[in-house]
Amino acid sequence: EAGVTQFPSHSVIEKGQTVTLRCDPISGHDNLYWYRRVMGKEIKFLLHFVKESKQDESGMPNNRFLAERTGGTYSTLKVQPAELEDSGVYFCASSQATDQPQHFGDGTRLSIL
């Protein structure tokens, strides 16, 4: 069984540019989550999809972040325009149900210059 895959693994962009991260969850997992780890801090929740619907987006930092999951399969997280404080590692995870363990992708390491 393929795990959660994320693309790209690394992205380096300049402040003010746009970046789109992609996540492919484990096949059959309706629940998809985005998390972020900023340097020196713990991993923090961003949002949660159930199929194509946003169940909880309470962790999204501001309106420069837009997440979508059209068709309930893969998800994208777009940052526009990127700011320096957006640098960090963005993890995607999926699970069959909300009370089940989540499986994480390798993450996207985002650097804003």
Place this chain on the structure above:
Amino acid sequence: RKEVEQDPGPFNVPEGATVAFNCTYSNSASQSFFWYRQDCRKEPKLLMSVYSSGNEDGRFTAQLNRASQYISLLIRDSKLSDSATYLCVVNKGNTGKLIFGQGTTLQVKP
């Protein structure tokens, strides 16, 4: 105060030692609990779920005390390959919103 607190360590132990990590959580609505392991620059990987009755998986034992809002992880007979950061994770209200501790770093030395 953070919702999930862990001693960041590092814990430096010799091979074969027994080491215990502790974690406290502040939200009594928390429903399910996990220990994840994270190697340097890698993704978190599930180590084990934690149940009130306590559970064991080989050299690893996890305990949950709901009254004290306290979770522990015991590693027996430490191996060099156990060196990693151990993350205490709480599933708030079983909603799927995971709350992470900052992690405890373990370094097992020959």
